[in-house]
Every structure is written in C-alpha cells, then in structure tokens.
Amino acid sequence: MRDVEVRYNTFGHLNEAKDNVLVVCHALTGNARLDTWWSSILGPGKAFDTDKYLVVCANILGTYGGRAGRRGGGQGALV
Secondary structure, eight states, X not given: OOSOOEEEEEESOOOTTSOOXXXXXXOTTOOSOHHHHSGGGBSTTSSBOTTTXXXXXXXXXXXXXXXXXXXXXXXXXXX
16 A cells, blocks of 8 residues: 555653653544543543653554545644
8 A cells, every 4th residue: 555644643742751652542443533532531640641641543544534545634644
C-alpha cells in the first residue's frame, strides 16, 4: 500500500527523556477519539494521566475509523 494515512490523536505531552508514551489500541469498530469513548479514565489524575503521559491512539487500517485510501480530516496523519 502506498500513500496510506492513519488518523491519530494525542493527549498530554512528551517528556524530555521521551519515555512517557502510552499507546492505546481501540476496538475494531472504534476510532482514535479516545477522549470520547474513555473520557472517564483519560485526563489529569486518572488512569491515563495526561499530566504524566503522552497518550497516543491511532486508527487501525480496515476498520470503520481507520479506512485506507481516503484522505482528509482527522487530528493528524502519519504517511
């Protein structure tokens, strides 16, 4: 596959040591908007503490939210 874009969202900030990244993989029918489906555990002082971690959630190719072949929208795109 060429020129595939993967939508993703990040929450929090990368620290100077670059060792505070949490990667969250969503359900096959989900999307990268972790803040909409796990808001109860995402944020300062919660399980996915955005004051401590850079939380990354990317779409999965072939799923509803992670289609391949279309361009546009999204918070970010990895090419």
